[in-house]
Amino acid sequence: MxxxxxxxxxxxxxxxxxxxxxxxxxxxxxxxxxxxxxxxxxxxxxxxxxxxxxxxxxxxxxxxxxxxxxxxxxxxxxxxxxxxxxxxxxxxxxxxxxxxxxxxxxxxxxxxxxxxxxxxxHRLDTADNLMARKFLTQVRILRQAVTIVTVLLTVAAVLMTFEGVRRYGVSLFASAGAAGLVVGLAARPVLSNLIAGIQIALTQPIRIDDVVVVEGEWGWIEEIFATFVVVRIWDWRRLVVPLSYFIEQPFQNWTRQSATIMGSVFWYVDYTMPVEEMRVEVERIIRASPRWDGKVANLQVVETDKEAMQLRALMSSHDSPTNWDLRCEVREKIIGWIQTTHPASLPRLRAEMVAGDGASLSGHPSEAGPRPVGSA
The missing domain is CATH 1.20.58 (Methane Monooxygenase Hydroxylase; Chain G, domain 1)
Structure with a gap:
């Protein structure tokens, strides 16, 4: 006590x-x-x-x-x-x-x-926001890079105020061969993505709100962070992709120079379809739609085979979501037009029956025996 x-x-x-x-x-x-x-x-x-x-x-x-x-x-x-x-x-x-x-x-x-x-x-909620997206992408990526560098320098400066850390740093620089190699290999993913971010900010293969196709998924560039990119897919899912992917791998960018885009719609019809009449109807529907930007509207026969003709309509809009809606609109209305005005021109299979003596029941000579004949 x-x-x-x-x-x-x-x-x-x-x-x-x-x-x-x-x-x-x-x-x-x-x-x-x-x-x-x-x-x-x-x-x-x-x-x-x-x-x-x-x-x-x-x-x-x-x-x-x-x-x-x-x-x-x-x-x-x-x-x-x-x-x-x-x-x-x-x-x-x-x-x-x-x-x-x-x-x-x-x-x-x-x-x-x-x-x-x-x-x-710089606003993104305008029709022509290409310059705004360029500037926004550069500023955000460079800000993230400066943030990372500032934090690293601050932490390094704080650590260097300790005597033990200073001695260790000097010894580390003295043996920088093996130690530098180990540190470089450990930090390679982070450094590669950081360098890729600076490259993207300067060269801009992608920008905020760009429409891209990555790994077979169609969506918008929602956010660009220091080491990864968030792609908002059309069904509201999010695809997270490393920044280095957009430097090392091929991908589709639908709004690289402009948001304007062309879309196509295909139909398979019988050879009895009057193409010129259908062309007039397709162009009428496209030109009447508020989703059309007034640039491209046409119909062409792009393929034929023994069963049907393949027709393709091209149409343009000021951005890809609007073009998607326009394509669906034209596809649905033309299907209804065919069903109403030319139902016999829908795709079908024909067969020709012949009698036993080789005479065609339709009056044309044919080989003996019945046989189906596929045609357009």
Whole structure:
């Protein structure tokens, strides 16, 4: 019991000189936090209700400013306080780390604000949004790349404040052969996708809201992240593809230069179908549709065989979803037109029956015996 009391007394004697400086330090930090809250509560009633660049900046910088005020309070108070050398070193190290984090955090906040401001002038909800999609893709990918680099540099700067990490870093550079090879192989997927992201931002084989066919799936480029791309498929599924795929593998981009696209509809009809009459009807239906963009509308016989003719109609629209609807509309209306006006011209099989003496029942000579004859 006596030993415990002696230890407590020694502990109190050792740390009692630190209680007053620590209390003042914590009090200064608390005052800084309360001052920050009071300032923003005052601004919230007036200026922060408006949608201006300064308002958006204050909203984004609220937490970094709290940290900055706390660091300022620590810097002002520690000038008048006396700490033991070890505690002063720990406190100085912590302040240095906080300053590094604050600088990296501020860079991210400023970058987000500038990105948001620049994107306000480019809208995707317009008919001709090609330039907006180009700009949006570049800005988003480059912002993600800058974010990753900023975070990595901030973490590296924080780690380099530790003496053990600095010694390890120097030894690592001294033996950079094997260690660099191991690190390079381990980081290859991340680095390849990061480099692919920069390539995509500069060359733009894909852009936000592009219509693509990837792995046999048709959809839109919904999001481009630092290492992967999200493709929104037509049935609302999401296909997640690595960024490097769009650099290394072939894929279809239906809106590379323009969203305008042509579509085709095929019919198989009998040889008795009057093609010119059907061409007039197809063009009439296409030209009457609000989904047509006024560029391409025609009908052609593209194939024939022993059973039927294959007819193809071409039609254009200002984007692929509209063209899909236009193709379905034309296909359905022409089927109804054929059923109403030329039902005998639907695809069918014919057979010719002959008598035993080789005479055709239809009056044409034929070989002996009945045989089916397939025709168009």
């Amino acid at each position: 006596i030993d415990l009391l002696a230890q407590l007394t020694a502990f109190r004697a050792e740390f009692s000189p630190l209680l007053e400086p620590l209390a003042k330090l914590l009090g200064a930090i608390a005052v800084a936090v309360m001052l920050h809250a009071a300032i923003f509560a005052f601004l919230q009633r007036g200026m922060l209700q408006e949608d201006t660049f300064l308002t958006r900046f204050l909203h984004r910088a609220r937490r970094p400013l709290r940290l900055a005020l706390a660091l300022l309070a620590i810097a002002l108070v520690t000038r008048s306080l006396t700490f033991p050398d070890r505690l002063a070193a720990i406190l100085g190290h912590g302040v240095l780390i906080a300053i590094i984090v604050l600088v990296g955090w501020s860079v991210l906040v400023v970058m987000d604000l500038l990105t948001e401001r620049s994107l306000r002038h």
